[in-house]
Amino acid sequence: MFPASCDWLSVSGSDPDNAVHCQTFRAMNCAMAAWVATPDRVAAIAGLERVRELMAEVEARLSRFRPDSELAYVNAHAGQPVRVSPLFWEVLVEALTAAEMSEGLYDPTLLDALEMAGYTVSFEHLSVGTRSGRNPMVRPLWPRRSRQPWRQIELNPIARTVTLPPHTRLDLGGIAKGWAAERAAQHLAALGPCLVDAGGDLAARGTPPPAVAAPGQPGWPIGIADPFHPDRDRALLLLHRGGVATSGVDHRHWYHRGIRQHHLIDPRTGRPAVTDVLTATVIAPTATQADVLASIVVILGARAGLRRLLATSKVEGLLIRKDGRIETTPGLMAYGFRWL
Template structure:
């Protein structure tokens, strides 16, 4: 199901091979963990919080110069706003115009957009279609804000499903074009938030920040340490948000959580959530309640977490174990926790 050839092309495309192919825990990736604690604790700290990309975003950092730190945080926020403007599907954007203009012919799009669409298609190939950005072709039928909630008609779902399939999309990153049939739509909700986190962290690094964290509603990237101590992230149980099922130390690594609790409605005792099975056009059944993924890249972690929710714990862990530098904590529909090999010693349950 998960082929070596497509995996290799994915690794080359995302730069993961440069980090090495051995499977080690995220704590082993830290380049800053040995910095003198006393020196770090003398740094100024600052944090900003705001709403973007449909969630709450927090950016925190440390630097010797408080004014410079404030500028760095503001620049990181501006970068997230820029990514949202480029890839949102809720208002006019290059992504919306690309979807509306689909007619089977190549459309020129911003280079950044074509690159992320290509990365999305690579994860789709890797996961056997469990992650499929063209789910948006049928996902548009589901309104999670409707009150009272309404289910789409079976006929409408069946019709829209004919437009779903990552194989329908052709991307030429050199020409910066995307081609897909009329009716096929791409949604980047399963990867764009992570990409925004990646870009915001890069802005902090470009400003000389060596210790910080960017957290966008559970998609986060940590750099260095937190006041001389490892950053730690509590993984909440998807059905009991007051209970942590694990605490993961992270440094210079990304951690992303996807789950069926983020957007959902209940009708006649059935929970309908926003993670779709591309094969059925309906919320996935029998997958995972939540998937927490660690990786060097938040965009890829975001997409892989979505794929794991669709695949379920057994196939999800098999998928994870096929990828270097990527690990996961999966919670199945019974609430049982499944941990990949690279996190067995890093996780405190």
């Protein structure tokens, strides 16, 4: 069994042709890991180091908590065309495409609403608070939102410039980790079968060697966390291509003015979604799509969220409700799904 946690680089298996190399690190305030199976150890070290650099670049460019990030610069210049980096451009185009495909249920322009809910600093610095300060007479003044401001963002692909509508600010937190996992997996796939874990959003390419997979059960074994017991897995699936992501209100929640808040804003109300879903896990052709869809399912709630998954091709999912009930799409079995 390959160690689930490796500090830097590890090699698994007695057969060097089937070696699996791993690197773990922190970025975007999350635990990150990448595995690649290749006999070329030197190439593996270089490839995994490139993954770490990519994650660091994504954080440096897209973090809303860094005043020197590219995102902060673009947000500070709403109303003016701003030339952006290729990375920023790609993530923004992907985000706007996701907004279009989800009919606005994913919205990259919800930063004002997120801050209004009290999510103003990186989560590890956020005071979770209590209900004690609750005063029903003092409620947040939720911002008035124009109708889907993301539709008014202007992109100039020739000059690679972005023009935000006035008083509009971007938050790419709902897509950045999935995009980073996907991009890293694309990079590592040139070396061999690989798996990238960006804070729980995962992208895989290729069948792993026997060091990590059982015969006849191709795929990288992925646990689905139990939100009621965060250190345990509720189920297992085998992923050999595409991505899987989990979104939920189980961890990132806090009290703001005595009212419980979380980070998944419903674009229809501009407020934290009122939902019966605790976590939603989605498998999709890419980790980016899985990331976005998982958040959408939580926002929609269990019934509408499950209907959404069933109506979408090449997508499977598992929902854990706040009352403990679990719903799955039938195609999950194709991924070697089983309960733990």
